[in-house]
Amino acid sequence: MSHRIEKIESLIKEELSTILLFKLQDPIFGFLTITKVKASPDLKSVKVYISIFEKEKRAASIAKLNEVAPFVRSELAQRLTIRYTPEVKFYLDDTADYVEKIDELLKKIHSDDKQI
Numbered sequence: 001m002s003h004r005i006e007k008i009e010s011l012i013k014e015e016l017s018t019i020l021l022f023k024l025q026d027p028i029f030g031f032l033t034i035t036k037v038k039a040s041p042d043l044k045s046v047k048v049y050i051s052i053f054e055k056e057k058r059a060a061s062i063a064k065l066n067e068v069a070p071f072v073r074s075e076l077a078q079r080l081t082i083r084y085t086p087e088v089k090f091y092l093d094d095t096a097d098y099v100e101k102i103d104e105l106l107k108k109i110h111s112d113d114k115q116i
Contacts, residue, residue: 005039013037019075029061030054035093046086049093058092065090
């Protein structure tokens, strides 16, 4: 991946977090974090991976974020100085759940070893 794309991804991540913090103050989002921004090679679209703390709000939050994606894109267009503002698509990042599950399995293995 080129250095330019990495810089733009970083800039988009920073601007998106500001937009989500100050412009989209909906209680449905709860506590969310942008974990990763992945831009296409032509910079026409970006995938934004979001981690949401409250498990029961995840599906609704991602649906609502994708619903307001055109607004988010227009806000990005005002803040970025690039030729084309990419289309934004939000995805759930479930890496934390995966890590938690593996951690539980390791703890179970260790507790089984102590019983033997």
